Amino acid sequence: MKNILVEKLSLWQLFILIFIFEIGSAAVVSTGNDAKQDAWIAIGVAMVLGMGVALMYYIILSRLPGKNLFEIFQFCFGKWIGGLLTLLYILYFLYIASRVLRDFCELIVSFIFEVTPIEFIAITMVFVIMYMLYLGLEVMGRTSEVFMPYFFSFIIIIGIAVFISGEMEFENLFPILGDGFKPVMKAVFPQLLTFPFGELIAFTMIIPYATKFKKAKKITILAVVASGIMLIYNAILQITTLGVGMRARSNFPLLSSAREISLLEFIERVDLVVVFIVMFGIIIKVSVFFYGALKGLELISNRPYRMYVVPIGTILSFLSVKISDNFAEHIEEGLIVVPLFMHVPFQLLLPLMVLPVLLWKTRKSKEGRK
Amino acid sequence: MVTFLFTFILLASIGVIAMFDLFLYDRSLLAILGANIFFEKGTSQWMLYVNLLVGLIYGIVVDYRYRKSKKSSKSS
DSSP: SSOOOOBOOOOOHHHHHHHHHTTTGGGTTTOOOGGGGGGHHEEEHHHHHHHHHHHHHHHHHHHHOOEEEOHHHHHHHHHHHHHHHHHHHHHHHHHHHHHHHHHHHHHHHHHOOTOHHHHHHHHHHHHHHHHHHHHHHOOOOOOOOHHHHHHHHHHHHHHHHHHHTTOGGGGGSSSSTTTTHHHHHIIIIIIITTTTGGGGGGGTTTTTGGGSHHHHHHHHHHHHHHHHHHHHHHHHHHHHHHHHHHHHHHHHHHHHTTTOEETTTTEEEOOOHHHHHHHHHHHHHHHHHHHHHHHHHHHHHHTTHHHHHHHHHHHHHHHHHHHHHHHHHHHHHHHHHHHHIIIIIIIHHHHHHHHHHHHHHHHHHHEEEO | OHHHHHHHHHHHHHHHHHHHHHSSSSHHHHHHHHHHSSOOSSSTTTHHHHHHHHHHHHHHHHHHHHHHHHHHHHHH
16 A cells, blocks of 8 residues: 555544544534433433443454454455445445534524525535645644633533523423433434434544554543533533523524623623534534545555545535535434434444454454464 | 546435435435436535536546556656
8 A cells, every 4th residue: 555644643632532523513403302301311321322332332443453444344344345334334424424514504604604605615614624634633633632622611611601691590401301211212212322422433443543542442431421421511501591492493502502691791692602612523523524434435445545535525515515405404314314224224233243243253363373 | 546436426425315315205316316416506506516526627637646656666
Protein backbone atom coordinates (compact mmCIF):
# COMPACT_ATOMS: atom_id res chain seq x y z
CA MET A 1 0.00 0.00 0.00
CA LYS A 2 1.34 3.39 -0.96
CA ASN A 3 1.48 6.60 1.08
CA ILE A 4 -0.82 5.29 3.80
CA LEU A 5 -0.01 7.11 7.02
CA VAL A 6 -0.44 5.61 10.45
CA GLU A 7 -2.19 8.23 12.56
CA LYS A 8 -2.32 8.27 16.33
CA LEU A 9 -4.84 9.74 18.72
CA SER A 10 -4.20 10.39 22.41
CA LEU A 11 -6.59 8.93 24.98
CA TRP A 12 -7.79 12.41 25.98
CA GLN A 13 -8.54 13.22 22.34
CA LEU A 14 -10.42 9.93 22.02
CA PHE A 15 -12.47 10.78 25.12
CA ILE A 16 -13.35 14.22 23.76
CA LEU A 17 -14.23 12.89 20.33
CA ILE A 18 -16.61 10.28 21.77
CA PHE A 19 -18.12 12.84 24.15
CA ILE A 20 -18.81 15.40 21.43
CA PHE A 21 -19.89 12.72 18.95
CA GLU A 22 -22.51 11.33 21.33
CA ILE A 23 -23.96 14.73 22.17
CA GLY A 24 -23.69 15.97 18.55
CA SER A 25 -27.07 15.72 16.90
CA ALA A 26 -28.80 14.21 19.97
CA ALA A 27 -28.66 17.71 21.43
CA VAL A 28 -30.39 19.18 18.37
CA VAL A 29 -33.43 16.98 17.96
CA SER A 30 -35.51 15.77 20.89
CA THR A 31 -34.76 12.22 21.98
CA GLY A 32 -36.79 9.78 24.05
CA ASN A 33 -40.16 11.44 23.39
CA ASP A 34 -42.01 8.14 23.83
CA ALA A 35 -41.13 8.23 27.53
CA LYS A 36 -42.64 11.75 27.88
CA GLN A 37 -41.54 13.29 31.24
CA ASP A 38 -39.41 10.19 31.91
CA ALA A 39 -37.21 10.83 28.87
CA TRP A 40 -34.25 11.47 31.17
CA ILE A 41 -34.73 8.03 32.79
CA ALA A 42 -34.88 6.47 29.32
CA ILE A 43 -31.61 8.18 28.40
CA GLY A 44 -30.07 6.84 31.63
CA VAL A 45 -31.18 3.27 30.83
CA ALA A 46 -29.93 3.65 27.24
CA MET A 47 -26.61 4.91 28.59
CA VAL A 48 -26.15 1.75 30.69
CA LEU A 49 -27.02 -0.45 27.70
CA GLY A 50 -24.79 1.75 25.54
CA MET A 51 -21.88 0.93 27.83
CA GLY A 52 -22.51 -2.74 27.04
CA VAL A 53 -22.57 -2.01 23.30
CA ALA A 54 -19.30 -0.05 23.56
CA LEU A 55 -17.78 -2.95 25.49
CA MET A 56 -18.81 -5.35 22.72
CA TYR A 57 -17.09 -3.16 20.11
CA TYR A 58 -13.96 -3.06 22.25
CA ILE A 59 -13.95 -6.86 22.66
CA ILE A 60 -14.15 -7.23 18.86
CA LEU A 61 -11.27 -4.80 18.36
CA SER A 62 -9.14 -6.24 21.17
CA ARG A 63 -8.99 -9.69 19.53
CA LEU A 64 -6.90 -8.21 16.71
CA PRO A 65 -5.18 -5.10 18.13
CA GLY A 66 -4.34 -2.43 15.59
CA LYS A 67 -6.96 -3.61 13.09
CA ASN A 68 -10.20 -1.75 12.45
CA LEU A 69 -13.63 -3.33 11.96
CA PHE A 70 -13.26 -3.63 8.19
CA GLU A 71 -9.91 -5.40 8.48
CA ILE A 72 -11.52 -7.71 11.04
CA PHE A 73 -14.29 -8.49 8.53
CA GLN A 74 -11.66 -9.51 6.00
CA PHE A 75 -9.89 -11.63 8.61
CA CYS A 76 -13.14 -13.40 9.53
CA PHE A 77 -14.88 -13.80 6.19
CA GLY A 78 -12.16 -13.47 3.59
CA LYS A 79 -11.55 -10.86 0.93
CA TRP A 80 -14.84 -11.02 -0.96
CA ILE A 81 -17.46 -11.34 1.78
CA GLY A 82 -15.40 -9.01 3.97
CA GLY A 83 -15.23 -6.53 1.06
CA LEU A 84 -18.99 -6.75 0.55
CA LEU A 85 -19.64 -6.07 4.25
CA THR A 86 -17.21 -3.15 4.10
CA LEU A 87 -19.07 -1.73 1.12
CA LEU A 88 -22.39 -1.97 2.99
CA TYR A 89 -20.87 -0.19 5.98
CA ILE A 90 -19.47 2.55 3.71
CA LEU A 91 -22.99 3.20 2.41
CA TYR A 92 -24.35 3.12 5.96
CA PHE A 93 -21.77 5.57 7.29
CA LEU A 94 -22.33 7.95 4.37
CA TYR A 95 -26.09 7.76 4.76
CA ILE A 96 -25.95 8.53 8.49
CA ALA A 97 -23.39 11.30 7.94
CA SER A 98 -25.72 12.94 5.43
CA ARG A 99 -28.67 12.63 7.83
CA VAL A 100 -26.68 14.29 10.62
CA LEU A 101 -25.60 17.04 8.24
CA ARG A 102 -29.21 17.58 7.19
CA ASP A 103 -30.20 18.06 10.88
CA PHE A 104 -27.76 20.93 11.14
CA CYS A 105 -28.67 22.46 7.78
CA GLU A 106 -32.35 22.48 8.74
CA LEU A 107 -31.53 24.21 12.01
CA ILE A 108 -29.47 26.88 10.31
CA VAL A 109 -32.01 27.49 7.56
CA SER A 110 -34.91 27.69 10.04
CA PHE A 111 -33.32 29.97 12.62
CA ILE A 112 -30.23 31.78 11.40
CA PHE A 113 -29.88 32.06 7.60
CA GLU A 114 -33.52 32.05 6.63
CA VAL A 115 -33.06 33.10 3.00
CA THR A 116 -29.85 31.17 2.27
CA PRO A 117 -30.40 27.99 0.23
CA ILE A 118 -29.91 24.79 2.23
CA GLU A 119 -27.67 23.52 -0.59
CA PHE A 120 -25.20 26.31 0.06
CA ILE A 121 -25.06 25.55 3.80
CA ALA A 122 -24.51 21.84 3.11
CA ILE A 123 -21.70 22.47 0.61
CA THR A 124 -19.84 24.96 2.84
CA MET A 125 -20.13 22.69 5.90
CA VAL A 126 -18.76 19.76 3.92
CA PHE A 127 -15.85 21.94 2.77
CA VAL A 128 -14.84 22.48 6.40
CA ILE A 129 -15.14 18.75 7.11
CA MET A 130 -13.21 17.81 3.96
CA TYR A 131 -10.40 20.19 4.90
CA MET A 132 -10.18 18.79 8.42
CA LEU A 133 -10.15 15.18 7.26
CA TYR A 134 -7.69 15.88 4.47
CA LEU A 135 -5.28 17.05 7.16
CA GLY A 136 -5.90 13.82 9.05
CA LEU A 137 -7.32 12.22 12.15
CA GLU A 138 -4.81 13.94 14.42
CA VAL A 139 -6.03 17.36 13.28
CA MET A 140 -9.58 16.34 14.06
CA GLY A 141 -8.45 15.27 17.54
CA ARG A 142 -6.60 18.53 18.16
CA THR A 143 -9.49 20.67 16.87
CA SER A 144 -11.88 18.97 19.25
CA GLU A 145 -9.38 19.46 22.08
CA VAL A 146 -9.35 23.22 21.41
CA PHE A 147 -13.11 23.63 21.29
CA MET A 148 -14.04 21.19 24.06
CA PRO A 149 -13.98 23.73 26.96
CA TYR A 150 -16.40 26.03 25.11
CA PHE A 151 -18.62 23.15 24.08
CA PHE A 152 -18.84 21.80 27.63
CA SER A 153 -19.19 25.11 29.46
CA PHE A 154 -21.81 26.51 27.07
CA ILE A 155 -24.12 23.52 27.66
CA ILE A 156 -23.77 23.90 31.44
CA ILE A 157 -24.19 27.70 31.32
CA ILE A 158 -27.41 27.44 29.26
CA GLY A 159 -28.98 25.28 31.98
CA ILE A 160 -27.87 27.63 34.76
CA ALA A 161 -29.05 30.72 32.84
CA VAL A 162 -32.50 29.20 32.18
CA PHE A 163 -32.74 28.32 35.89
CA ILE A 164 -31.79 31.85 37.01
CA SER A 165 -34.26 33.31 34.49
CA GLY A 166 -36.96 31.45 36.44
CA GLU A 167 -38.22 29.54 33.41
CA MET A 168 -37.76 26.07 34.86
CA GLU A 169 -40.77 24.27 36.29
CA PHE A 170 -39.65 21.12 38.04
CA GLU A 171 -43.28 19.93 38.36
CA ASN A 172 -43.01 19.07 34.65
CA LEU A 173 -40.84 16.09 35.64
CA PHE A 174 -43.68 14.53 37.67
CA PRO A 175 -45.18 11.96 37.93
CA ILE A 176 -42.01 9.92 37.73
CA LEU A 177 -42.74 6.61 35.99
CA GLY A 178 -46.46 7.50 36.09
CA ASP A 179 -47.23 5.07 33.24
CA GLY A 180 -44.82 2.43 34.51
CA PHE A 181 -41.61 1.28 32.91
CA LYS A 182 -43.11 0.29 29.54
CA PRO A 183 -42.93 3.71 27.82
CA VAL A 184 -39.32 4.04 29.01
CA MET A 185 -38.35 0.73 27.44
CA LYS A 186 -40.25 1.67 24.28
CA ALA A 187 -38.13 4.81 24.04
CA VAL A 188 -34.92 2.90 24.76
CA PHE A 189 -35.27 0.20 22.11
CA PRO A 190 -34.50 0.69 19.31
CA GLN A 191 -34.43 4.49 19.28
CA LEU A 192 -32.27 5.66 22.18
CA LEU A 193 -29.98 2.65 22.21
CA THR A 194 -29.14 3.10 18.55
CA PHE A 195 -29.19 6.89 18.54
CA PRO A 196 -26.82 8.09 19.87
CA PHE A 197 -25.16 5.23 21.80
CA GLY A 198 -25.05 2.53 19.12
CA GLU A 199 -23.57 5.00 16.65
CA LEU A 200 -20.27 4.35 18.43
CA ILE A 201 -19.81 1.67 15.76
CA ALA A 202 -18.09 4.44 13.76
CA PHE A 203 -15.39 4.50 16.45
CA THR A 204 -14.34 0.96 15.53
CA MET A 205 -12.42 2.84 12.80
CA ILE A 206 -10.73 5.18 15.30
CA ILE A 207 -10.15 3.27 18.57
CA PRO A 208 -7.44 1.02 17.02
CA TYR A 209 -5.36 4.18 16.41
CA ALA A 210 -5.37 5.24 20.09
CA THR A 211 -1.87 5.57 21.51
CA LYS A 212 -2.59 3.26 24.44
CA PHE A 213 -5.05 0.77 23.05
CA LYS A 214 -5.35 -1.20 26.31
CA LYS A 215 -6.60 1.86 28.17
CA ALA A 216 -9.03 2.77 25.37
CA LYS A 217 -11.66 0.48 26.91
CA LYS A 218 -11.83 2.48 30.13
CA ILE A 219 -11.79 5.78 28.22
CA THR A 220 -14.59 4.71 25.87
CA ILE A 221 -16.83 3.63 28.76
CA LEU A 222 -16.05 6.83 30.66
CA ALA A 223 -16.89 8.95 27.62
CA VAL A 224 -20.20 7.11 27.16
CA VAL A 225 -21.08 7.77 30.82
CA ALA A 226 -20.03 11.45 30.62
CA SER A 227 -22.02 12.06 27.44
CA GLY A 228 -25.00 10.14 28.88
CA ILE A 229 -24.99 12.38 31.96
CA MET A 230 -24.83 15.45 29.72
CA LEU A 231 -27.77 14.19 27.66
CA ILE A 232 -29.76 13.55 30.86
CA TYR A 233 -28.98 17.14 31.96
CA ASN A 234 -30.10 18.33 28.55
CA ALA A 235 -33.36 16.36 28.69
CA ILE A 236 -34.17 17.65 32.20
CA LEU A 237 -33.47 21.19 31.01
CA GLN A 238 -35.81 20.79 28.02
CA ILE A 239 -38.63 19.07 29.96
CA THR A 240 -38.60 21.56 32.82
CA THR A 241 -38.43 24.57 30.50
CA LEU A 242 -40.77 23.57 27.67
CA GLY A 243 -42.94 20.86 29.21
CA VAL A 244 -43.56 17.45 27.65
CA GLY A 245 -45.98 18.57 24.92
CA MET A 246 -43.97 21.52 23.71
CA ARG A 247 -40.74 19.49 23.77
CA ALA A 248 -42.31 16.82 21.57
CA ARG A 249 -43.65 19.41 19.12
CA SER A 250 -40.51 21.51 18.94
CA ASN A 251 -38.14 20.68 16.09
CA PHE A 252 -35.12 21.92 18.04
CA PRO A 253 -35.98 21.84 21.76
CA LEU A 254 -32.56 22.95 23.06
CA LEU A 255 -32.78 26.06 20.93
CA SER A 256 -36.34 26.74 22.09
CA SER A 257 -35.19 26.35 25.72
CA ALA A 258 -32.28 28.73 25.23
CA ARG A 259 -34.68 31.33 23.84
CA GLU A 260 -36.33 31.48 27.27
CA ILE A 261 -33.15 32.92 28.78
CA SER A 262 -33.61 36.50 29.95
CA LEU A 263 -31.09 37.74 32.51
CA LEU A 264 -31.34 41.26 33.92
CA GLU A 265 -33.47 42.13 30.88
CA PHE A 266 -30.17 42.40 29.08
CA ILE A 267 -28.76 38.96 28.25
CA GLU A 268 -31.33 37.58 25.81
CA ARG A 269 -31.52 35.65 22.52
CA VAL A 270 -28.51 33.47 23.19
CA ASP A 271 -29.46 31.20 20.29
CA LEU A 272 -26.03 31.58 18.77
CA VAL A 273 -24.47 29.78 21.72
CA VAL A 274 -26.67 26.77 20.98
CA VAL A 275 -25.86 27.04 17.29
CA PHE A 276 -22.15 26.93 18.20
CA ILE A 277 -22.66 23.79 20.33
CA VAL A 278 -24.67 22.13 17.61
CA MET A 279 -22.35 23.18 14.81
CA PHE A 280 -19.28 21.80 16.50
CA GLY A 281 -21.05 18.62 17.55
CA ILE A 282 -22.27 18.06 14.01
CA ILE A 283 -18.87 18.75 12.44
CA ILE A 284 -17.29 16.10 14.67
CA LYS A 285 -20.10 13.61 14.18
CA VAL A 286 -20.18 13.93 10.39
CA SER A 287 -16.36 13.80 10.30
CA VAL A 288 -16.24 10.55 12.28
CA PHE A 289 -18.82 8.85 10.04
CA PHE A 290 -17.15 10.25 6.94
CA TYR A 291 -13.76 9.05 8.17
CA GLY A 292 -15.22 5.57 8.71
CA ALA A 293 -16.47 5.50 5.11
CA LEU A 294 -13.11 6.77 3.80
CA LYS A 295 -11.21 4.09 5.72
CA GLY A 296 -13.45 1.51 4.09
CA LEU A 297 -12.67 2.88 0.65
CA GLU A 298 -8.96 2.86 1.54
CA LEU A 299 -9.16 -0.83 2.38
CA ILE A 300 -11.18 -1.78 -0.70
CA SER A 301 -9.09 0.14 -3.22
CA ASN A 302 -5.70 -0.13 -1.48
CA ARG A 303 -5.15 3.61 -1.93
CA PRO A 304 -4.81 6.34 0.73
CA TYR A 305 -8.14 7.66 1.96
CA ARG A 306 -7.12 11.27 1.26
CA MET A 307 -7.65 10.61 -2.46
CA TYR A 308 -11.34 10.11 -1.75
CA VAL A 309 -11.96 13.06 0.57
CA VAL A 310 -13.05 15.54 -2.12
CA PRO A 311 -15.07 13.26 -4.43
CA ILE A 312 -16.94 11.50 -1.64
CA GLY A 313 -17.39 14.82 0.19
CA THR A 314 -19.31 16.17 -2.78
CA ILE A 315 -21.54 13.09 -2.64
CA LEU A 316 -22.11 13.76 1.07
CA SER A 317 -23.46 17.26 0.49
CA PHE A 318 -25.58 15.97 -2.42
CA LEU A 319 -27.11 13.23 -0.28
CA SER A 320 -27.80 15.51 2.68
CA VAL A 321 -30.18 17.56 0.55
CA LYS A 322 -31.61 14.75 -1.56
CA ILE A 323 -32.26 12.48 1.40
CA SER A 324 -35.72 13.97 1.92
CA ASP A 325 -37.89 16.70 0.46
CA ASN A 326 -38.58 18.46 3.76
CA PHE A 327 -37.87 18.32 7.48
CA ALA A 328 -41.07 16.40 8.32
CA GLU A 329 -40.08 13.65 5.88
CA HIS A 330 -36.55 13.66 7.25
CA ILE A 331 -37.76 13.14 10.84
CA GLU A 332 -40.31 10.49 9.79
CA GLU A 333 -37.61 8.47 8.03
CA GLY A 334 -35.31 8.95 11.00
CA LEU A 335 -37.88 7.61 13.45
CA ILE A 336 -39.47 4.79 11.44
CA VAL A 337 -37.05 3.38 8.89
CA VAL A 338 -33.53 4.18 10.00
CA PRO A 339 -33.48 2.69 13.53
CA LEU A 340 -34.99 -0.65 12.48
CA PHE A 341 -33.57 -1.17 9.02
CA MET A 342 -30.18 0.49 9.35
CA HIS A 343 -29.11 1.02 12.95
CA VAL A 344 -30.12 -2.36 14.40
CA PRO A 345 -28.47 -4.50 11.68
CA PHE A 346 -25.31 -2.43 11.35
CA GLN A 347 -24.80 -1.51 15.00
CA LEU A 348 -25.95 -4.68 16.74
CA LEU A 349 -26.68 -7.68 14.50
CA LEU A 350 -23.59 -7.67 12.26
CA PRO A 351 -21.09 -7.08 15.11
CA LEU A 352 -22.88 -9.82 17.10
CA MET A 353 -22.50 -12.13 14.11
CA VAL A 354 -18.82 -11.31 13.74
CA LEU A 355 -17.98 -11.83 17.41
CA PRO A 356 -18.30 -15.67 17.61
CA VAL A 357 -16.49 -16.14 14.27
CA LEU A 358 -13.70 -13.84 15.45
CA LEU A 359 -13.39 -15.59 18.82
CA TRP A 360 -13.24 -18.98 17.11
CA LYS A 361 -10.72 -17.87 14.50
CA THR A 362 -8.40 -16.06 16.91
CA ARG A 363 -8.49 -19.03 19.31
CA LYS A 364 -7.63 -21.33 16.42
CA SER A 365 -4.71 -19.17 15.32
CA LYS A 366 -3.44 -18.90 18.92
CA GLU A 367 -3.59 -22.67 19.31
CA GLY A 368 -1.76 -23.03 16.00
CA ARG A 369 1.03 -20.76 17.26
CA LYS A 370 1.35 -22.80 20.47
CA MET B 1 -10.39 3.60 -9.21
CA VAL B 2 -11.38 6.89 -7.53
CA THR B 3 -13.71 7.74 -10.43
CA PHE B 4 -15.18 4.27 -10.46
CA LEU B 5 -15.80 4.24 -6.71
CA PHE B 6 -17.19 7.79 -6.86
CA THR B 7 -19.75 6.72 -9.47
CA PHE B 8 -20.54 3.48 -7.70
CA ILE B 9 -21.04 5.09 -4.28
CA LEU B 10 -23.18 7.85 -5.77
CA LEU B 11 -25.48 5.42 -7.58
CA ALA B 12 -25.67 3.03 -4.62
CA SER B 13 -26.53 5.87 -2.23
CA ILE B 14 -29.27 7.11 -4.55
CA GLY B 15 -30.53 3.52 -4.59
CA VAL B 16 -30.63 3.42 -0.77
CA ILE B 17 -32.57 6.69 -0.59
CA ALA B 18 -34.99 5.48 -3.29
CA MET B 19 -35.52 2.22 -1.39
CA PHE B 20 -36.55 4.05 1.78
CA ASP B 21 -38.81 6.44 -0.13
CA LEU B 22 -40.44 3.47 -1.83
CA PHE B 23 -41.01 1.84 1.55
CA LEU B 24 -42.53 4.92 3.17
CA TYR B 25 -44.42 6.72 0.43
CA ASP B 26 -46.90 5.68 -2.17
CA ARG B 27 -44.90 6.69 -5.21
CA SER B 28 -43.61 4.75 -8.21
CA LEU B 29 -39.96 3.70 -8.38
CA LEU B 30 -39.42 5.71 -11.55
CA ALA B 31 -40.85 8.88 -9.99
CA ILE B 32 -38.65 8.45 -6.92
CA LEU B 33 -35.50 7.76 -8.95
CA GLY B 34 -36.29 10.72 -11.21
CA ALA B 35 -36.67 13.03 -8.23
CA ASN B 36 -33.39 11.81 -6.75
CA ILE B 37 -31.33 11.93 -9.93
CA PHE B 38 -32.57 15.11 -11.64
CA PHE B 39 -32.82 18.51 -10.07
CA GLU B 40 -35.96 20.54 -9.66
CA LYS B 41 -36.03 23.60 -11.88
CA GLY B 42 -36.26 26.92 -10.10
CA THR B 43 -34.51 25.64 -6.98
CA SER B 44 -30.90 26.02 -5.87
CA GLN B 45 -30.24 22.32 -6.34
CA TRP B 46 -28.03 23.07 -9.34
CA MET B 47 -25.31 23.91 -6.80
CA LEU B 48 -25.22 20.27 -5.72
CA TYR B 49 -24.78 19.09 -9.31
CA VAL B 50 -21.98 21.58 -9.97
CA ASN B 51 -20.38 20.37 -6.75
CA LEU B 52 -20.74 16.75 -7.88
CA LEU B 53 -19.12 17.64 -11.19
CA VAL B 54 -16.17 19.13 -9.31
CA GLY B 55 -15.89 15.86 -7.35
CA LEU B 56 -15.98 13.82 -10.55
CA ILE B 57 -13.32 15.94 -12.26
CA TYR B 58 -11.17 15.77 -9.12
CA GLY B 59 -11.51 11.98 -9.16
CA ILE B 60 -10.48 11.77 -12.82
CA VAL B 61 -7.45 14.00 -12.20
CA VAL B 62 -6.38 11.92 -9.17
CA ASP B 63 -6.71 8.70 -11.16
CA TYR B 64 -4.74 10.15 -14.09
CA ARG B 65 -1.93 11.38 -11.83
CA TYR B 66 -1.81 8.06 -9.96
CA ARG B 67 -1.55 6.14 -13.21
CA LYS B 68 1.10 8.48 -14.53
CA SER B 69 3.23 8.18 -11.40
CA LYS B 70 2.86 4.39 -11.49
CA LYS B 71 4.02 4.29 -15.12
CA SER B 72 6.99 6.55 -14.48
CA SER B 73 8.07 4.50 -11.45
CA LYS B 74 7.87 1.32 -13.56
CA SER B 75 9.94 2.79 -16.41
CA SER B 76 12.60 4.10 -14.01
